Amino acid sequence: MNSIGEDCNELKKQYDACFNSWFSEGFLKGQTDDSGCAPIFRVYQECVKRAMREQKIELREVGSEYCTGSEYDNASSSGGKTQPKTKS
C-alpha cells in the first residue's frame, strides 16, 4: 500500500517491515520497548508530515490526543440516544 507522499514509499516499506516484526515477535509477547523501530519511524514520519503540508492536509479538527470514541460509550445504555461526554 502506498504512502500519501510518493517519495515516502520506500521509507514506509522499511518502517512497516520493522513494525510488523516487532509487533508479532515482540509486543504481542510482552516486549513493550519499541525503540528498535524509532529511528526509521522518525525519518518516515518527517517525510509524511512534509507530504501532508504540501497537500494542505491538516489534523487540527481531530486534535493531537488519540481518540477511541469514548464519547459514545454510553450510547448502548441510553436507548439509542448518544450523548457525548464533555470535558469540564
Place this chain on the structure above:
Amino acid sequence: MVVAASTCRTETVFDYSWMNVVVAYWNRYPNPSSTHVLTEDTIQREVRDGKLFSRRLLSKTNPVPKWGARFYNNVPVKIVEDSVLDPVKKTFTTFTRNLGMTKIMKVDEIVVYSEQKDGSTLAVRRAYISSQVFGFSRAIRAFGIERFKANGNKASNGFNYVLRRMFPDSLVGGGHHQHAVTTTSPAGELPATTITVSTTNGSLNNQGALKSAAKVGYEFFKSHASKIAQLFSVKN
C-alpha cells in the same frame, strides 16, 4: 440545539484467533475488496501503559455517481484512524472519522475486536452518522447508514481474504460464522452548532420564518452540492 445522529451496529465473527486478527489488521490493505483505498500512513505511534496507541491517515477514492459527475472532479477523501490495542485484555479498538466536510456528513466509526470463548474474534462495528445540512439531514443520514451497511460485508470479505492468505491453516471456531447482527437506530442526539436565520425585522411570523429558513437550507445545500455528491459516493 442538538444535531440528530443515526447509529448502526454490526457484528462479525472472524474464525481466527485474536492474535492473528490483530497481526493481519496492519496488513489488510491491499486486498481485492479495497481497490478504493489509495494510501495508508502511520503518523503517530507509541506504547503507553502497556497498550499500543496508533494514529493512521488513509485516503480513499470517490467514484463519481452519474448524478454527481457534473459537479466535481474526483477528490480522494482523507480519513483518520486512531486505535488502542491492549494485549493483556486482548481488545483492539479502532476509531475512524472523515477529515473535512463534517457539517455535511460526519461519519464516526468504532470497531472493537475481542477474543471469544471458542478462540474466534468478534468485531463489533458501530457507526454514528450526523449531518448539519438544514432540511436534508435525515436523507443524508439515511444514505450514510445504507452505505455503511452495504460496505460492512465488503470490508469483512476483504479482511477474511487477508487472514486466509496470512494464516491458511489457522481457522478456529469451526469456520462457520457469518455476519451476525445489524441494528439501526434512527437518531441519537449530539450537541452541535445551529444554523441561525438572522433578519432585520426583529420578529417574523411563522410562515416568514419557515420561508427564510428553507431558503437558507436550500442555498447551503446548493452551494455545497459538489461536496455532498462527493460524500454520497464515499466507500468505507
